[in-house]
Amino acid sequence: MPVHSLRRLFAACLLFLTASASVYAAAVPTEVTVRVRSHDAKFIGSGVGGLQLRIEDAVTGALLDSGMVTGGTGDTARLMKTPQSRGDALADDKTAHYTSTLMLEAPTQIRIRVTGPLDVPAAIQNLSLTTWVVPGKDITGDGLVLHLPGLIVDAMKLGMQEDTLPLVADITLMCGCPITDGGLWDSADYEVQARIVGPDGAVATRDLAFSGEANRFQGSYKPEAPGLYAVTIWAHNANTGNTGAATYSVHATD
Template sequence: MRPYLFALSLAAALAAGAAQAQPTTVVVRARALDAKFIGTHVGGAQVTLTDARTGKTLASGKIEGATGDTPKLMVQPAARNAPLADADTARFTAQLDITEPTLVRAVVRAPAGMEASSTLWVLPGRNIEGDGWVLSFPGLIVEPSAVVGADRKAMVHAKVALMCGCPIEPKGLWDAANYTVSAELTRKGAEPVRFPLAYAGTKSEFAAPTPTPLAPGAYRLRIIATDATTPNAGVADTDLVVK
């Protein structure tokens, strides 16, 4: 074959290969274990899609939107393959230009430092829509705080919620009676002070005073929350200074 004919053939082959790239839609969602979808209410979740074999980043963005239909997700019996998400349910939508089957890795970073990852074969032109690619997030969001009074006792508070921000309350869908919340105050050279927190009368709020006055110094406050019915748990630390 003459050189110029070979060059033309090669160019045509490359053009044909490039033409095979097809925009492929991939919808990614994050759902809290035993709860609803993670979305804007808790700050969303960051998504990165990469080629699992090469490490190349294919798309990135944020899951945003609503937590979903409560009756459909938490009350009605789930029928196999029945859609759970609606048009408003939180999601990240990526458009991937791929020319061949690609093993894609999704890494999703949610609130409270939680992360989940999964891999999935994505084929050119085979859109992943509807409920999409759903990653599950066990855990609880815990936000601790404390105020020291003149008597050197501290009133310790903790806001505890599901990863979707869904509230915990007595006799609610997430019953406060199923959750154990405790506090631990540690100070260098002293025995830890541990005590339980009780539901404080407001959704997701737990509180209790320290059992005794605290000696002056710098403390580390740790809140631990667990659910008796699922693996869900959360831990958060903050600093506390007693003068």
């Protein structure tokens, strides 16, 4: 083959390889929407402080994006009352979410980590999943929905009232959805109890009853001796398995 022909062939191959490399190296913007739904309830968002979100490369651990899951809890009738068929949309633009725009050069396995809800420290949980994302293939609409079990138990650290320790806690679903008498989340479905450990290590328990006010359960305990008492208030729904707890300490005096 003549030298000039070889040169033209070499130049053509080089041009092809360069073009191919530029095509494969170009990062493509790819949207991924993430939502978090409370088990047996609605979406988790701004009403309970939102959730912190991180998206990482599942192989290298490199941080690809981070942000906050914020927004509303969604439509109660659609989520909790209306029968749903496959493909039905559960969320809209106002429903709590975070949409990330990832710049991807190749199919990538990502790890999504969420932490929250952030308003009540005792209720904060961590949740993660891994999935593949392909450049240019958006995951939007309802997006990726993570499900978070549990209950928010917001125990009130009240001091002694005369010789009695009040035991009071506000309890909601992880989305902040209310527990009421005969409501969608019926107070009768929730068992709430306090576990009290005295200064001598002795353990006592007291049931907390629904107060009549949304979310609030209350009871009392009369310490037998002065000293430091450790109190754990827990709540449980036997129908769904949702459970939560909060712990605090209080001094009892003579």
